[in-house]
Amino acid sequence: MKKITRRQALGTAAGALTAAGATAAVIKVSGSSSPGADPKGAAAASSPGPIPTGTIDEVYEGRRIQIGFGGGEHQGGHHSPGLPTVRIDGNELHVMRNADGSWVSVVNHYQTFPDPVAVVRAAVRDLQGAALAPFGPTGSTS
Amino acid sequence: MTVRKNQAALTAEEKRAFTNALLELKRTGSYDRFVTTHNGFIMGDTDSGDRVGHRSPSFLPWHRRFLLEFEAALQKVDPKVSLPYWDWTVDRTSRSSLWAADFLGGTGRARDGQVMDGPFAYATGKFNVNVRVDGRAYLRRALGEGVAELPTKAEVESVLAMPVYDMAPWNSSSNGFRNHLEGWRGANLHNRVHVWVGGQMATGVSPNDPVFWMHHAYIDKLWAEWQARNPKSTYLPAAGTANVVDLHDTMRPWNDVTPADMLDHRKFYTFDTEPVPAAASQR
Numbered sequence: 001m002k003k004i005t006r007r008q009a010l011g012t013a014a015g016a017l018t019a020a021g022a023t024a025a026v027i028k029v030s031g032s033s034s035p036g037a038d039p040k041g042a043a044a045a046s047s048p049g050p051i052p053t054g055t056i057d058e059v060y061e062g063r064r065i066q067i068g069f070g071g072g073e074h075q076g077g078h079h080s081p082g083l084p085t086v087r088i089d090g091n092e093l094h095v096m097r098n099a100d101g102s103w104v105s106v107v108n109h110y111q112t113f114p115d116p117v118a119v120v121r122a123a124v125r126d127l128q129g130a131a132l133a134p135f136g137p138t139g140s141t142s
Numbered sequence: 143m144t145v146r147k148n149q150a151a152l153t154a155e156e157k158r159a160f161t162n163a164l165l166e167l168k169r170t171g172s173y174d175r176f177v178t179t180h181n182g183f184i185m186g187d188t189d190s191g192d193r194v195g196h197r198s199p200s201f202l203p204w205h206r207r208f209l210l211e212f213e214a215a216l217q218k219v220d221p222k223v224s225l226p227y228w229d230w231t232v233d234r235t236s237r238s239s240l241w242a243a244d245f246l247g248g249t250g251r252a253r254d255g256q257v258m259d260g261p262f263a264y265a266t267g268k269f270n271v272n273v274r275v276d277g278r279a280y281l282r283r284a285l286g287e288g289v290a291e292l293p294t295k296a297e298v299e300s301v302l303a304m305p306v307y308d309m310a311p312w313n314s315s316s317n318g319f320r321n322h323l324e325g326w327r328g329a330n331l332h333n334r335v336h337v338w339v340g341g342q343m344a345t346g347v348s349p350n351d352p353v354f355w356m357h358h359a360y361i362d363k364l365w366a367e368w369q370a371r372n373p374k375s376t377y378l379p380a381a382g383t384a385n386v387v388d389l390h391d392t393m394r395p396w397n398d399v400t401p402a403d404m405l406d407h408r409k410f411y412t413f414d415t416e417p418v419p420a421a422a423s424q425r
Contacts, residue, residue: 094185094275097189098315099315110325110344111333131277
């Protein structure tokens with residue numbers, strides 16, 4: 001297993017990593033391409049960079065975070081095509097990419113984050129140990 | 143005619159009637175259906191695809207219609223009740239009477255964010271969070287923790303001064319009044335208030351917190367203020383826009399109501415202080 005920083009993994013702005021605050025996380029990156037093309041980071045106001053490919057698998061504050069950048073492939077989630085599948089302890093987190101390249105999740109929907117790692121870590125902090133519920137909340141009709 | 147009042151001006155009896163009506167909608171299951179609808183749109187509205195409730199021009203008329211439906215449900219319980227609005231430029235701390243135990247209850251405790259007082263605290267057994275994105279069934283808040291300050295009056299004024307309702311690409315990257323009010327761009331008004339409250343209010347199931355309705359009633363009032371100040375401006379786009387609700391397109395989930403139907407709030411309710419038109423001929 002090769003240890004690399006989140007910055008190398010995703011090509012994101014360093015500020016996001018500071019905000020995320022973890023140094024103990026173990027990250028495993030696989031997949032072919034090296035997404036580092038946008039040094040300004042995904043939070044840049046115009047031209048969002050490409051969605052990264054590969055996978056991220058780390059433990060953050062005691063929770064297993066898995067991000068699969070399927071490049072449009074569906075990995076069993078309910079999300080829009082082209083978005084990564086994001087899981088916390090095996091349960092999928094609904095995430096969305098904004099037009100400016102920033103990200104939100106259903107747990108932090110009104111606040112934007114520069115990349116998928118930042119948005120899933122924010123969700124872990126908010127959850128305070130609680131398990132994600134399946135998509136289509138209880139009683140869903142929509 | 144329904145009159146929507148500033149929450150700070152409600153009498154003790156009006157507060158009691160409002161919270162009792164909320165608890166009754168919760169008991170019957172009606173309340174949770176509104177939460178489900180909202181989260182469905184939160185997850186379905188995307189910048190590059192179909193978008194109706196959020197990050198699009200119809201954010202304002204969609205929520206006006208959504209609040210009207212909710213208010214009608216409240217009034218079936220108690221005809222005297224109307225939706226109060228929360229002017230967070232004035233009542234901007236966790237010490238506001240809004241958060242007192244006789245109204246919405248206060249912020250969450252440090253350990254787990256759980257709201258411990260007021261009519262909506264989990265321990266009452268009357269307000270379980272059923273439509274949720276995680277396992278926690280208790281109402282949570284973290285007032286002022288996600289972001290330190292609520293928007294100021296000056297920030298609101300700067301957004302009300304924007305003369306164009308909305309602009310292409312009609313999403314979270316747009317310039318114009320709608321997106322600045324929604325908060326994806328600029329000073330950040332509506333979105334920031336959700337973050338300031340924290341807990342469920344920061345999530346897709348934000349209507350689980352009753353303050354959702356008072357926050358959106360004020361956003362709705364700011365739309366009316368904007369109309370009064372910009373009488374020559376109107377809803378955009380007018381027609382023929384892919385993935386976006388044009389002026390005369392119908393909006394999901396109702397499919398029988400258009401933004402044009404929602405432009406004049408006075409057909410449905412008035413405010414305790416009506417916006418003063420900038421010119422004699424509004425719209």
